[in-house]
Amino acid sequence: MTWPTAAERGGGAAIAREEGTTVAEVKVKRGESVDKAMRRLKKKMDKEGTMREIRAHRHFEKPSEKRRRKAARARLRAV
Numbered sequence: 001m002t003w004p005t006a007a008e009r010g011g012g013a014a015i016a017r018e019e020g021t022t023v024a025e026v027k028v029k030r031g032e033s034v035d036k037a038m039r040r041l042k043k044k045m046d047k048e049g050t051m052r053e054i055r056a057h058r059h060f061e062k063p064s065e066k067r068r069r070k071a072a073r074a075r076l077r078a079v
Helices: 034-048 050-056 063-078
Strands: none
Touching: 034 050
């Protein structure tokens, strides 16, 4: 299965899928509840940083805002 490029989708703010990236996948085990499988999927996505990346791409962030945010994180870690 191939994914359409941003140009084929009409451009916009959509995130283009890069070659070689994988989608978080969890196979439900026999007798396992869906809730437990969902918890495993959420943990896996947190570990991979998937949701963080999606939130970061929701809107454009100016380079100066990125630097300011990065400096604030560094100050918090130093304390």
